[in-house]
Amino acid sequence: MPIVTVTLFTPLLGALLVLSGGLHSARRAHGIGIATTAVTLLGALAMWARGVGPSGFSQVEQFAWIPSIGAAYRVGVDGISLPLVLLTALLFLLAAVYSARIRERAPAYVILMLLLETASIGTFTALDGLLFYVFFEVSLVSMYFMIAGWGHEDRQRAALMFFLYTLLGSLPLLLAILGLYLGSSPHTFDMRVWIAHPPLSGTAATLALIAMLVTFAVKIPIFPVHTWLPAAHVEAPTAGSVILAGVMLKFGTYGLVRFALQMTPEAFRAAGVVILILGVVSALYGAFAALAQTDLKRLVAYTSVNHMGYVVVAVAVAALASGPAVRALALDGAVLQMVSHGLVTGALFLLVGMIQDRAHTRETAAFGGLLQVVPGLGWAFVLAAFASLGLPGLAHFPAEFQIFLATLRVSPPAVVVVIGIVVTAALYLRAIGRTFFGELPARWAAMADLNLREWLAVAPLLVLTVVVGVAPFWVLDVIHTTTAWLHL
């Protein structure tokens, strides 16, 4: 049974099912949405159970699409993409559960979310350059309509900025993909061929790398092309933020590894120091910018810039590493960091959204002592915030530890990036102190604690944050299967 294909297109089928039922019943739409994302998660778990082999891609499924130009439908996974597929399927299910409160044009919302899920899983599983680009762009359109249709006050402007910015960012990738295609002989869009025998060299490879870096830097996002992110997050609906931060930012780092590192390795190595500096600056900038925020959602958004900066550092270190052991260490850290960030930031955005649903504001100054009235929400936030600042025993710690260790071995000066940890620790403690401790303003005295739907949405993420923090090996084993064998 072609499990990858089934998992990939189940959400699309669900979207068609919602569409066929007309655009009126919100209950029916949410029911189909939750059921479909649950089936998709089962599919992803089945993929996980099948596992990956030591070299190359596993569970490959393919058939001819446009043989005249060597493009085909090719999907499969390796140790880098499989954890991301599982993360995607989980986050979409939780987002669907959380979104069940949306009544306004619910069927259209569910259709867009399911379309986005197919696009996201497709981006991580595509093994054909053209197919990858198609999924990569479709995700953009769905997210645009989600922000524009269900966002907050200034949503039109934020959605427009998001769309223009990321379209401008992603089109250079199209050129790079065409360059790789024209450089391969015989011409093909098969990513496995591009990885096994990098088709470009010299100036062409450098140009392709620059094009890819533009695309992925916008998507990750790296300072200074990160400005769309806070705007989009602040205006996006909560589930949109969860998907945007938890899944779509990973397109950037995944692409950085899959395309830039694996398909133009020589050029990447030559530019390694530049990319390393970009990563360090981005991580530090994200941390300090977050320190200056008083809006909880903006704060979490900027810590994403910080965390994704560590991933960039890790990928650059992997390129600069001389031995396979250190390279594997850096890449293990990079991929685990992506997974951890998805879990932790997903939880944080959900919790901030829950605070906003109750208070209709996200300004830390407006709060205080919330722990007295909403202990469940409060302690959940504290746990997620501690995970985000890298506390040992929680999900970010094993990832960041490996990243810093590899950095120390390859490029000791770059370890200055750990300052970011101190800054995030300070800003989270301050935010927790202002929001959940101190004196309780009278107007929040009647605030309700988390209900069942909200617990269902956020609890799995918190549990997994602890599980990955305490026992990261069950994810790392899968990642390491591939990174240990990676040829560069």
Added chain:
Amino acid sequence: MAHDLLLLVPEIAVLLTAVVVLVCEMLRRPRAALSVTVAGLALAALSAIPLLGVESTAFSGTFRVDALSTWACLILLPATALSALLARAELAGEEGEGTVYSLLCFTALGALILAGSGDLMLLVLGVLLSSLGSFALVAHRDDDRATEAAMKYFVFGSVSGGVMIFGVSYWVGATGSTLLAALGGVTGAPPAAALGLVAVVVGLGYKAAVVPFHFWAPDAYDGAPVSVAGFLSVVPKIGAILALAQVVRDLPVGLGWPLVIAAISVLTMTYGNLAALVQRNVVRLLAYSSVAQSGYFLLGVAATGGPLARPSLVVFATAYAAMNLGAFAVVLRTGRDLDAFTGLGRSRPATGAAMVIFLLSLVGIPPLAGFAGKFLLFGAALASHLLWLAIAAILNSVLSLAVYLRIVVPMYRTPDSAPTGRAPNPLASGVWGIALAVTVGLGAAVQLILGRVGP
């Protein structure tokens, strides 16, 4: 002789259709005229299918039967039939309805001759034939606006037509032949060669509405019935672009034509998108957008000779015909003013979703048809080492997104008043339904075209 006629069956069928339609109109039977138009064009398109894969010429090399001219039949004839259906939805019962169908057929015939021309005289004939029909179509409504638009169009057309005839005479003088295949010989006389190139670019550029010969387009489209505007933005334009590809195929590269075409391409798409950005009238907006789309087409012309040039032109032409006609069909139903689109997505979700898909396809968002075409065009430009041209096209794609979102964004606002557009018309809905199917399906089915175009 008989063999030559066999190769021209589609064109002859279109000509006969046009004549029979005219007879129907004389008998005051507009419904019959429409049926004959659609049936005749469908038959003509079907008769082109056996020609797929034929690479030949007819009548001593003056008409080329190749991938471009055959696919022109397969794309432009259905597009003309759809335009006729749109015209019926818009003009039913008006005076001279049947004449419109007949003129559509004549103009389409001109476009087909352009797409297959292998001779300079045929090129001129194609331009004149499609222009004469177009002038009359624009003037159909017989009010001040239509008359002014047709007048502008006509004056512009006669001047550029004159320039073209004057200029190509230099080529004839330099090579001693009117055949395009003989153009390899123009290198002996550089000034004559350059003058001829300028003349052809003026003449065909006017038909294809490329900058700086586009000034007639917004006025003509806005003065004409919406269905005619849709037709003009698709059929004569594609004919002229393919004609340009036929001309440059035999021109020596030493003449520098790829650079000329590439420069015009950048100018056209940039100006078209910038001008579209400030329009309040959707027909004018789409007119400028179709100017910009001509610029993308020119990528494929500039790359002529490269491996992806022909497939990219054919695929983009198919995509463009579908998405542009679809967009005009929605405009026909909704209204010319941008304000008429406010709330369309909420009051009529299906029409709204279709319009969004047409516009995103015009931007080139995958997996829609416009993406398939643009992707191949970019590939053709890269394969011909025109990286800068591809980058310019990419920047323009982003700019064009801002253009088309100007229609999309108000569509999902809450309408200020009840929807004002015309009542649903099954013909117009049918047309955008067909266009939608092609726009959505082409990306997945592009092999159907690529497998039959050849390099």
